[in-house]
Amino acid sequence: MGLRRVRSEVLARSIGAWRRVAGDSQPRHLVGVTKRLMLDYGYVRSLRGGAPVQGQGEPVPWYTFPAIEYLRGLDLSGRRVFEFGAGNSTLFWQARAREVVSVETDPEWYEQLAPRIAGNGTLVLCRDQDEYLAEITRHEPFDVVVVDGLWRKPTARAALRHLAPGGMIVLDNADWFPHSHAVLRAAGLVEIDLHGLGPIGRYAWTTSIFLDRSADFWSTAGPPDPIGGIRPPEILAVDAEDE
Numbered sequence: 001m002g003l004r005r006v007r008s009e010v011l012a013r014s015i016g017a018w019r020r021v022a023g024d025s026q027p028r029h030l031v032g033v034t035k036r037l038m039l040d041y042g043y044v045r046s047l048r049g050g051a052p053v054q055g056q057g058e059p060v061p062w063y064t065f066p067a068i069e070y071l072r073g074l075d076l077s078g079r080r081v082f083e084f085g086a087g088n089s090t091l092f093w094q095a096r097a098r099e100v101v102s103v104e105t106d107p108e109w110y111e112q113l114a115p116r117i118a119g120n121g122t123l124v125l126c127r128d129q130d131e132y133l134a135e136i137t138r139h140e141p142f143d144v145v146v147v148d149g150l151w152r153k154p155t156a157r158a159a160l161r162h163l164a165p166g167g168m169i170v171l172d173n174a175d176w177f178p179h180s181h182a183v184l185r186a187a188g189l190v191e192i193d194l195h196g197l198g199p200i201g202r203y204a205w206t207t208s209i210f211l212d213r214s215a216d217f218w219s220t221a222g223p224p225d226p227i228g229g230i231r232p233p234e235i236l237a238v239d240a241e242d243e
Contacts, residue, residue: 036228041065043199052088052199054227061089061148063172066194067207069226071170074217082142082162084132085149086113086123094121097144103135105150129154136162148172152180160187166214174208184210 038044042054052062060068076096083090086102090113094100100121104110110125117123126132129151136145136158144167145159152171159169160183174181174193185191189210196204 040228046199059088059091060199061092062087062199063207064194064196064198064205066196067209070194070209073221073224075221076144076217079143081144081146082136082139083146083148084155085146086110089146089148090121090123091116094118101135101139103132103149105132133158141167143167144170146170147180152177153183156180156183160184163212165212166216167212168215168217169210171208171210173205175206181208184208189213
């Protein structure tokens with residue numbers, strides 16, 4: 001009981017110290033928050049380059065920041081991804097997944113992106129709606145299906161039909177496409193709506209993630225590691241101890 005009390009006191013002192021830091025001057029808080037958003041999250045680089053990237057210039061999807069952080073924390077190394085709508089998201093997925101297949105409708109954007117596709121990626125230009133929807137049917141079911149291009153309601157339905165057991169569907173701009181969102185919600189998947197700011201945009205929006213109820217993207221992933229986070233050593237030490 002004595003050891004437990006000592007641990008509790010250490011934890012209480014540590015939490016109190018970090019709360020006092022949180023009560024620091026408003027200018028320092030504003031500087032810190034601005035640095036996190038503008039530099040660590042890559043907002044300035046994204047705005048200047050016209051494409052979403054993070055702090056050191058690594059490509060990220062044009063999803064909300066909370067969605068990007070959530071997806072960064074998953075182990076996707078053995079997973080297969082299909083994207084309706086290509087972009088920097090394609091580069092993000094191909095750096096993490098075993099295979100990525102992306103369909104794109106814009107020829108100019110396709111030409112810009114094609115030279116950056118790696119050996120585990122396939123980029124397909126489909127300007128016709130029927131061909132666009134048919135591409136996913138030419139493959140085995142995918143672990144991740146992204147709905148982020150044209151014709152979102154029919155692609156949401158296609159995503160459900162071609163999702164592998166234990167898989168995940170990502171619907172970006174879910175607040176703009178409530179009927180597409182309703183199609184996925186009605187499927188009985190586990191829904192996570194991630195609202196917030198994101199690269200380039202000066203408004204908030206929603207990236208929704210729908211998980212099969214047997215999904216497991218976490219068992220081989222590491223602990224949470226937020227961009228710009230702090231890891232107080234005293235609290236970590238107490239947390240690491242056995243009761």
